[in-house]
Amino acid sequence: MEKNNKLIELKNIVVEFDGERVIDDMSLYIGDGEFVTLLGCSGCGKTTTLRVIAGFIQPQSGEVFFDSKNINGVPPYKRSVNTIFQRYALFPNYNVYDNIAFGLRVNKVPEKEIEQRVSEMLKLVNLQGFEKRSITKLSGGQQQRVAIARAVINRPKVLLLDEPLAALDLKLRKDMQKELKNIQRQLGITFIYVTHDQEEALSMSDTVVVMHEGKIQQIGKPVDIYNEPKNAFVADFIGESNIIDGVMEDDFKVKLDGKSFECLDKGFAKGEPVDVVIRPEDVDIVPAGQGMLRGVIKSVTFRGVHFEILIDVQDFMWMIQTTDEYKEGQEVDLKIDPDAIHIMKKSKYSGQFGDYSTYSDEMDALSEITEEDEE
């Protein structure tokens, strides 16, 4: 599907609001037909990036290219991108049909063709028979579908989606994720998708762009982002991670908590301090004496598929996910295989994340569904 490798390119984009830097020297390119997700928490600059591409915000400096043409000064109504807004922004004075037909009517497409294309769209989003329905009489999911149809009917090269599923409940969100992915495959349109939901990002995208403080932290395929996070921020933001201070003793050998572990990483200097990432599901709990690290179980929480267990090892709180049940206060050992260990270079985020001593606060901060209000 990748005809042109750089359909959209951002070069050294800087955006400031009232002297505050929202996007800090960001460069990124997006290939034709790609499903790219901008992932980050509220205020990281992801929505602003989207609005720069849509043309609603002019960057202070930097260039935006579309199909290798600079589109910096081009107003939104002359760009061949369409947006799906966070709260849909459907036109309340028009019914479903007129909302979907809006873009074609503006571009003076003959009514006959409009009729045909609208009915195609209604079929695509499963809303046949809703033509005359007033927008205000639709459920959230139906409004979402109208918003998709209204944007997609114009056959844009790029569809920009600003947290389109944030307002839907969990079950509906899962269904819509699948539908969106299907629509993207069917039409072959490039999707640029903004979300704060890491699960959504991992399950839908070809490429995930993790953003924080106006900067790109990591770009990569979902699997790579999960398995090989670049720094402590990414490791912590994507899924759960135990991040422990370590020292590289040699290639394939790392020392943490005073013990030497085998690992699969190399290329670090001897004696270099590093961040060691170990995912909670990759640690085995074994009876005391049979593992590498000794700890005491501090809490056990049932999460449905697994138990979430916090274990205190030398004043560092590990999180471990297992299907076996343990009791609080029990003394156990941790067994860690070489392929469970991922080594990262030290970054400015080192030491901020990955210790579950302050677990509950951290969860609150991440699960908070906040509207991004960056203007």
Place this chain on the structure above:
Amino acid sequence: MKTFGKLFTFLVYLFLYAPLLVMIIFSFNEAASTSVFTGFSLHWYGELLNKRQIGEALQNTLILASLSSITATLIGTLAALGIYHMKKKAVVKAYMTVTNIPMMNPDIITGVSLMLLFVFVGKTLGMQDSLGFGTLLIAHITFNIPYVILNVLPKLRQTDPHLLEAALDLGCTPVKAFIKVVLPAISSGIVSGLIMAFTLSLDDFVISYYTTGSDFQTLPTLIYSITKKPVKPYIYALFSIIFFVILLMLVLMNVMQAKSDRKNARKNS
């Protein structure tokens, strides 16, 4: 307690409507007396029709109210848009305070100060008599604008700020996007602003009294000058007609409202 409540309600309505009732009854009186009802007659209504002065004043009033309310609605809507798009909260507050002053200010002060301004400007320009229709129109537009702003601004704040962006995104130029999407969303505010401005203009006496000249009389200023002399019953006839026109309008508005409510209810189900 219940009877007391009923009695109280009756008294309230009595005090509200007894004067009107008396006036309406005496507008049908045969004689010119306001104390003895000598018999039913449409005599005063006939006389009213013969008063060219009153017909003229009515026409003047309607022209003035239409022109001033439409102009004020245009200016006020644009002003509301300007205020809505201001970024700094302190600036918005300052503008709103300035907007509110003409509404809080006693009419007589607004009227006299406007008159002084018009006379001063007129004298400076070397005009003999500057007061007339022009100055009256300017005065009415001035006191109507704040009411339009106050009706339109909340509607703007209620509309989704992304509507305009969505229209731009779908290919509309900014002007077209405004007309197709934002204007319909705030139209109810514009209409209610227009109606309010129209009725205020229709009703105004104090400001009109000071800012109009001798050659242009509105109904309120004319009635005032007539009532300074001994009151003739044809004035009662005029008042009765005005009262019934307003009553009719209120009934019509309520009926229309009820109809559209029923229509909406049917749509909802």
